[in-house]
Amino acid sequence: MTDNLSRRGFFRQASGRGDVRRPPWTGDDFTDQCTRCNACIDACPEAILIRGDGGFPEIRFDVNGCTLCGDCVAVCEEAVFDTARPAFPWHASIQSHCLALAGIHCQSCQDACDYNAIQFPPRLGSAPRPELDTDACVGCGACLPACPNNAIALEVANG
Numbered sequence: 001m002t003d004n005l006s007r008r009g010f011f012r013q014a015s016g017r018g019d020v021r022r023p024p025w026t027g028d029d030f031t032d033q034c035t036r037c038n039a040c041i042d043a044c045p046e047a048i049l050i051r052g053d054g055g056f057p058e059i060r061f062d063v064n065g066c067t068l069c070g071d072c073v074a075v076c077e078e079a080v081f082d083t084a085r086p087a088f089p090w091h092a093s094i095q096s097h098c099l100a101l102a103g104i105h106c107q108s109c110q111d112a113c114d115y116n117a118i119q120f121p122p123r124l125g126s127a128p129r130p131e132l133d134t135d136a137c138v139g140c141g142a143c144l145p146a147c148p149n150n151a152i153a154l155e156v157a158n159g
């Protein structure tokens with residue numbers, strides 16, 4: 001197997017705009033447990049939970065990120081959420097069409113991140129480039145809609 005193929009096998013990569021992504025603190029058994037009552041969708045103050053395929057909630061980062069407020073957890077009457085696990089199985093990944101990587105001054109993603117997961121170390125004579133700390137990133141998605149060039153993806157380790 002080539003490096004590319006093995007890497008492709010280990011990661012699923014997507015834009016975060018169309019893939020099925022579930023609410024925070026949920027697991028692979030989501031559709032077994034969820035009764036599609038819509039309570040979490042109605043409760044989310046960021047309006048990032050939507051009724052997806054089959055009526056099951058999905059999370060979309062088209063406009064806002066998740067603030068990890070826990071309102072969805074609070075209203076759910078089923079064994080869907082487990083806050084002992086990480087909120088999301090993915091982390092942000094900056095793509096090659098990032099404006100700053102092309103020498104254009106942009107730090108919108110850093111400004112959107114409440115976790116200081118994106119830094120722009122100063123560079124002499126050129127635009128600073130983003131560095132993403134995947135350990136600090138919680139996958140909240142706030143940097144996705146902040147990027148003017150749609151250059152941030154969410155990367156999931158298949159494990």
Ligand code: SF4
Pocket residue numbers: 023024043044045046047048049065066067068069070071072073
């Ligand atoms: S934690 Fe809060 S912001 Fe995040 S999906 Fe749940 S209700 Fe919405």
Ligand code: SF4
Pocket residue numbers: 033034035036037038039040041057075076077078080
């Ligand atoms: S509140 Fe719970 S059961 Fe209801 S739709 Fe949301 S996850 Fe499913």
Ligand code: SF4
Pocket residue numbers: 065091092112113114115116117118136137138139140141142143144
């Ligand atoms: S997904 Fe959230 S925590 Fe991760 S880099 Fe983007 S804004 Fe920061």
